[in-house]
Amino acid sequence: MSFDFSLIWDSLPLLLAGAGVTIEITIIAVGFGFILGLIISICRLSSVKILKILAVCYINIIRGTPMLVQIFLIYFALPMIIGERINPFVAAVAACSINSGAYVSEIFRAGIQSVDKGQMEAGRSLGLSWMQTMRYVILPQAFKHVIPPLGNEFIAMTKETSLVSVIGFEELTRRGQLIIAKTYGSFEIWLTVAAIYLVMTLSIAQLVSFLERRFATDDRN
Amino acid sequence: MIEIKGLKKSFGKHDVLNGIDLTIHDKEVVVIIGPSGSGKSTILRCINYLEQPTAGEIIVDGISMGDAKSINNIRKEVGMVFQRFNLFPHMTVLENIVLSPMKTRNESRKEAEGIAIQLLEKVGLEDKKTAYPETLSGGQQQRVAIARALAMKPKFMLFDEPTSALDPEMVREVLDVIQNLAKEGMAMAIVTHEMGFAREVADRVLFIDEGVIREEGKPDDIFFHPKEERTKLFLSKIL
Numbered sequence: 001m002s003f004d005f006s007l008i009w010d011s012l013p014l015l016l017a018g019a020g021v022t023i024e025i026t027i028i029a030v031g032f033g034f035i036l037g038l039i040i041s042i043c044r045l046s047s048v049k050i051l052k053i054l055a056v057c058y059i060n061i062i063r064g065t066p067m068l069v070q071i072f073l074i075y076f077a078l079p080m081i082i083g084e085r086i087n088p089f090v091a092a093v094a095a096c097s098i099n100s101g102a103y104v105s106e107i108f109r110a111g112i113q114s115v116d117k118g119q120m121e122a123g124r125s126l127g128l129s130w131m132q133t134m135r136y137v138i139l140p141q142a143f144k145h146v147i148p149p150l151g152n153e154f155i156a157m158t159k160e161t162s163l164v165s166v167i168g169f170e171e172l173t174r175r176g177q178l179i180i181a182k183t184y185g186s187f188e189i190w191l192t193v194a195a196i197y198l199v200m201t202l203s204i205a206q207l208v209s210f211l212e213r214r215f216a217t218d219d220r221n
Numbered sequence: 222m223i224e225i226k227g228l229k230k231s232f233g234k235h236d237v238l239n240g241i242d243l244t245i246h247d248k249e250v251v252v253i254i255g256p257s258g259s260g261k262s263t264i265l266r267c268i269n270y271l272e273q274p275t276a277g278e279i280i281v282d283g284i285s286m287g288d289a290k291s292i293n294n295i296r297k298e299v300g301m302v303f304q305r306f307n308l309f310p311h312m313t314v315l316e317n318i319v320l321s322p323m324k325t326r327n328e329s330r331k332e333a334e335g336i337a338i339q340l341l342e343k344v345g346l347e348d349k350k351t352a353y354p355e356t357l358s359g360g361q362q363q364r365v366a367i368a369r370a371l372a373m374k375p376k377f378m379l380f381d382e383p384t385s386a387l388d389p390e391m392v393r394e395v396l397d398v399i400q401n402l403a404k405e406g407m408a409m410a411i412v413t414h415e416m417g418f419a420r421e422v423a424d425r426v427l428f429i430d431e432g433v434i435r436e437e438g439k440p441d442d443i444f445f446h447p448k449e450e451r452t453k454l455f456l457s458k459i460l
Contacts, residue, residue: 116307118303118305118307119307119309121271121303121307122301122303122307122308122309122366123309123321124269124271124296125269125271125296125299125300125301125303125370126296126300126320126321126325126369126370126373127293127296127297127321127325127373128320128321128324128325129293132324132325136320136324137309137320140311141309141310141311
């Protein structure tokens, strides 16, 4: 077997463009996932029973089914209901965001519950509502605890976006497949693709530990 | 005036309060004593609905517990100080104090900070306004917690073992603040194990055991001439 370096060199621009798309979709998905997760975790912890039930259902369904199947459902099954094709980008972002939201909500729930119970009691005893206490007292403290697990979720999502290649959305993995279809350079291309993912995930890990240090010192006076 | 009628509270099968009737008048200082697990703290926690009473009625200044709105109204009338201070660790002393006045009373920051600084002067901590709670001693934290509760301009103050989590040398500074409040005519209910303090500050002492008021009366009567066997036994163990 011969290893063709020039193939890697020639494919790199296309692959890096694909990596750009991967980063884009990851950031959007984690961004929506963050908002969705925050809302769901608050519903999950609220005393309104119906919200709680809905949140638990959402989390269980999303975590209990493969993301690949969720992507198929959104891209292939949903158009049958709404009678309209869905743009692969929209489908990819929707699937990743909905998936991420379930995991992020559990991260937030753990973060919120890690804040001492006395904080909620103190807020309530001062006449703040549950929501006000959440917003001004509990969440600012919880955010610090959730940075490391959120970083993990970000890394996991970076890798999982490769699944949207199955609906033909041209992110990094799909670009790799397309190049291999033309050049048959499986070994070189997959190795390069793997290396690019690794660089991305390691960079995120660095960023997360930087944020962690920042917030750890912010705590003190 | 706080009126408590037939207050009962159970946690699952465990009955903590078995029918408490108690009226706290304006300007009155009521000290609640009793063995641990007797339900002392639970009474305070029911007054501002941190615990939902199982049965009975609590009327604070004519406001009876009804919907969520009246709960929040009651909480604005009743300040609470906790055993473990419960200051907000991510905020400075000043921010701790102004948060609720600004959010629930729509006070401007300037107005709220003005009041906060007056209150800090009152508890002797005006130089700590920009400090974070973790840099303060326990006694200082508890005094900030008292100032924070007072910023809501409550008519009543509830103290739930305010000195139990403190090192011995810091107990006095907190008790002095409470005593000054009593002199100013603040109505309060205090759960404490500091019997000397209870004698000094109380208008009335309640002895609670197994979820009922066993005995109540003037401090000297309770401490020196208790009538009930239970009270005598309890006092003999701690005095």
